[in-house]
Amino acid sequence: MRPNALRAFERFYLCSIAASAISFLISPPIANEKLSAFAIYTILLIILSLFVLLCLMVARIGSRIAKWILVGNFILTVMQLFRTQQPALPDYAMAFPVASIALQGIAIWFLFKPEARNWKSEKSHKTLSIVGNAIIDLGLLAFLGGQVWIGLTSTPEAFYFWVPFLLIVLFFRFRQTKARWAKT
Numbered sequence: 001m002r003p004n005a006l007r008a009f010e011r012f013y014l015c016s017i018a019a020s021a022i023s024f025l026i027s028p029p030i031a032n033e034k035l036s037a038f039a040i041y042t043i044l045l046i047i048l049s050l051f052v053l054l055c056l057m058v059a060r061i062g063s064r065i066a067k068w069i070l071v072g073n074f075i076l077t078v079m080q081l082f083r084t085q086q087p088a089l090p091d092y093a094m095a096f097p098v099a100s101i102a103l104q105g106i107a108i109w110f111l112f113k114p115e116a117r118n119w120k121s122e123k124s125h126k127t128l129s130i131v132g133n134a135i136i137d138l139g140l141l142a143f144l145g146g147q148v149w150i151g152l153t154s155t156p157e158a159f160y161f162w163v164p165f166l167l168i169v170l171f172f173r174f175r176q177t178k179a180r181w182a183k184t
Contacts, residue, residue: 002059003115009107010059013070016103017051023096046142053139058111062119065169067111072165074104141170 024044051073057066081101110116 003113003119005110005113005116006059006119009110009116010055012103012107012110013055013059014052016100016107017048017055019096019100019103021048023100026096050139050142057139065173069166069169070104070111071108074101074108077101077104 024041051070054063054066054070057063058070078101081097
């Protein structure tokens with residue numbers, strides 16, 4: 001039985017993803033000579049679906065790696081909010097990104113409540129199946145590829161923060177996978 005803190009985390013984080021999607025629809029990113037509008041929306045859809053997957057992995061499986069990726073994303077989002085100059089948008093268009101960040105913060109707070117931490121420690125003795133580990137690894141590789149693409153095309157901050165972080169995470173994941181394969 002999942003604790004109420006994890007249920008609240010899941011609800012708040014999924015609401016923050018919905019607010020992000022609405023903000024992209026209200027004030028769409030501008031296509032440039034490097035990327036068409038279709039490519040931008042495809043990348044945004046992939047990234048949003050990856051965050052849904054990470055949220056469900058934290059809330060349903062108790063994945064610690066996904067938890068820290070979401071925490072790192074929240075920290076990076078807050079840092080970018082204060083660093084970037086927002087274009088002149090109507091007030092209702094700015095409400096959704098701010099609401100998304102606020103909902104993410106509330107969700108992350110629920111993630112660190114004691115009942116959520118205890119649930120994760122109870123589930124830590126169970127190992128994921130080969131399919132579950134493959135999904136985690138493919139998701140991390142896709143996220144790494146997306147961040148490399150975004151870092152090279154538009155936002156270098158994403159490249160400097162996420163690429164080293166994800167390479168370290170993937171290094172330890174692959175070491176664990178190699179050790180698991182050696183045991184079988």
